[in-house]
Amino acid sequence: MIDVIVLAAGKGTRMKSSLPKVLNTIGGKSMVEHVIDSASFINNARVHLVVGHQADKLKEALSHREINFVEQAQQLGTGHAVQMALPDIQPWGVSLILYGDVPLISASTLQQLIKLVDETSLALLTVHMEDPTGYGRIVRDRDDNAIAIVEHKDADAGQLAIHEINTGIMAVNNEDLVKYLPKLENNNRQGEYYLTDLIAMAVADGKNIRTVEPDSPEEVLGVNTRLQQAELERYYQYNQAQKLLESGTHLLDPNRIDVRGELVCDDGVSIDANCIFEGKVTLGENTVIESNCVIKNAVIGKGVVIKAFSHLEDVVINDGCDVGPYARLRPGTELANGAKIGNFVEVKKSKIGIGSKVNHLSYIGDAEIGEGTNIGAGTITCNYDGVNKHLTKIGDDVFVGSNTALVAPVEIESGSTIGAGSTITKSVPKDQLALTRPEQVHKSSWVRPTKKKS
Numbered sequence: 367m368i369d370v371i372v373l374a375a376g377k378g379t380r381m382k383s384s385l386p387k388v389l390n391t392i393g394g395k396s397m398v399e400h401v402i403d404s405a406s407f408i409n410n411a412r413v414h415l416v417v418g419h420q421a422d423k424l425k426e427a428l429s430h431r432e433i434n435f436v437e438q439a440q441q442l443g444t445g446h447a448v449q450m451a452l453p454d455i456q457p458w459g460v461s462l463i464l465y466g467d468v469p470l471i472s473a474s475t476l477q478q479l480i481k482l483v484d485e486t487s488l489a490l491l492t493v494h495m496e497d498p499t500g501y502g503r504i505v506r507d508r509d510d511n512a513i514a515i516v517e518h519k520d521a522d523a524g525q526l527a528i529h530e531i532n533t534g535i536m537a538v539n540n541e542d543l544v545k546y547l548p549k550l551e552n553n554n555r556q557g558e559y560y561l562t563d564l565i566a567m568a569v570a571d572g573k574n575i576r577t578v579e580p581d582s583p584e585e586v587l588g589v590n591t592r593l594q595q596a597e598l599e600r601y602y603q604y605n606q607a608q609k610l611l612e613s614g615t616h617l618l619d620p621n622r623i624d625v626r627g628e629l630v631c632d633d634g635v636s637i638d639a640n641c642i643f644e645g646k647v648t649l650g651e652n653t654v655i656e657s658n659c660v661i662k663n664a665v666i667g668k669g670v671v672i673k674a675f676s677h678l679e680d681v682v683i684n685d686g687c688d689v690g691p692y693a694r695l696r697p698g699t700e701l702a703n704g705a706k707i708g709n710f711v712e713v714k715k716s717k718i719g720i721g722s723k724v725n726h727l728s729y730i731g732d733a734e735i736g737e738g739t740n741i742g743a744g745t746i747t748c749n750y751d752g753v754n755k756h757l758t759k760i761g762d763d764v765f766v767g768s769n770t771a772l773v774a775p776v777e778i779e780s781g782s783t784i785g786a787g788s789t790i791t792k793s794v795p796k797d798q799l800a801l802t803r804p805e806q807v808h809k810s811s812w813v814r815p816t817k818k819k820s
């Protein structure tokens with residue numbers, strides 16, 4: 367088993383966020399959950415999260431995850447933070463130290479790091495940076511062995527010129543943590559207990575420091591500001607887009623797609639610019655998503671076209687359907703094969719049968735519509751009486767004329783026709799015409815008014 371100690375007690379003042387910093391998101395998922403998810407790829411990992419500022423909010427937000435919360439009431443430094451977790455880690459084995467605000471660390475980098483630890487070695491993740499300002503520097507001896515980390519604020523001119531920096535991420539034997547952490551001192555420029563001082567202590571004891579660099583440098587970038595968050599978001603999104611392209615999805619512009627969750631595309635899927643996918647979305651073979659769609663938690667079948675500016679949430683859309691432009695499909699909408707929802711149509715908690723059409727300007731809520739039915743422009747299901755919601759049932763092969771109000775609960779049986787402009791309050795039997803509009807009158811004596819002279 368590996369103890370994964372994730373530090374997240376700091377305040378994160380510069381984010382100016384009302385949330386604990388590590389709950390701010392990248393790709394729709396909190397930064398700390400990105401870290402926990404990467405750690406979960408390690409066999410037998412147990413996560414300890416060190417919390418301090420807004421600890422209650424963090425515990426609440428992460429209550430669904432299997433983690434051990436460790437309190438660090440006062441933030442006395444990274445070494446002190448890790449020390450708080452010591453009572454909860456195993457007496458032997460290895461600890462991996464991660465940071466809640468370094469979200470994009472990959473499982474593969476972590477695995478490489480863990481491989482380097484043994485009884486005589488500590489493993490350190492380092493990276494070369496063009497501008498190392500602010501970071502701890504990796505000091506090496508003549509034989510190129512890492513022998514110490516010097517914090518920027520404590521470094522001399524020679525050390526400041528070093529470009530290899532400490533990412534903070536390390537893997538250490540638990541016995542070494544127990545041995546060295548209590549010996550840390552805070553007699554440095556920041557008056558903090560530095561975790562990094564562990565390195566020189568271990569070296570003095572004859573231990574080796576083995577280092578490795580991440581697969582890509584963005585993995586070890588921390589987030590302290592909104593700008594850094596936005597930059598990592600772009601990097602993350604471009605990575606997602608690249609994976610989609612590699613798997614054969616046609617993205618008209620990989621710089622203009624946002625995946626905040628999981629998007630699974632079958633062969634031949636095409637996605638135009640500015641679409642946002644949230645939660646879990648699956649798109650079947652040859653489905654086309656036009657520009658500017660927002661799609662959340664949706665199962666979409668083969669050969670579907672979602673036209674521009676449509677919003678979909680918690681929906682199931684079967685093969686060959688046509689939706690939009692400007693359609694809004696709300697939770698509980700289910701479209702059977704070949705159904706068609708046109709522009710400015712809102713559908714909520716309704717089933718639309720095979721080949722049925724709601725083509726223009728309608729509201730369909732709490733309805734079940736059969737096969738081959740046509741709902742005319744401006745049809746409204748009046749599903750709400752001000753207190754309760756009621757069902758509208760419409761059979762197969764029904765024709766509902768334009769501007770019809772269907773006052774639920776009501777049933778329109780198969781084969782019937784509703785005349786335009788009707789307000790239907792009673793169920794309509796099979797194969798009949800129902801209409802409620804008053805008859806048209808003509809008045810031959812009527813004179814059109816003329817404008818008054820003032």
Ligand code: UD1
Pocket residue numbers: 373374375376377416438440441442443444445446447465466467500501502503515517531532533534559560561562588
């Ligand atoms: C630390 C490293 C530095 C490294 C840099 C990489 C130390 C002493 N220095 O510096 O070598 O280059 O990270 O980003 O470790 N935290 C706690 N409790 C504390 C202090 C910090 O939980 O008492 C958490 C913070 O929330 C933060 C992380 O640890 O997420 C890093 O702390 P911070 O003080 O920002 O470290 P740096 O000064 O950046």
Ligand code: CA
Pocket residue numbers: 556
């Ligand atoms: Ca600091």
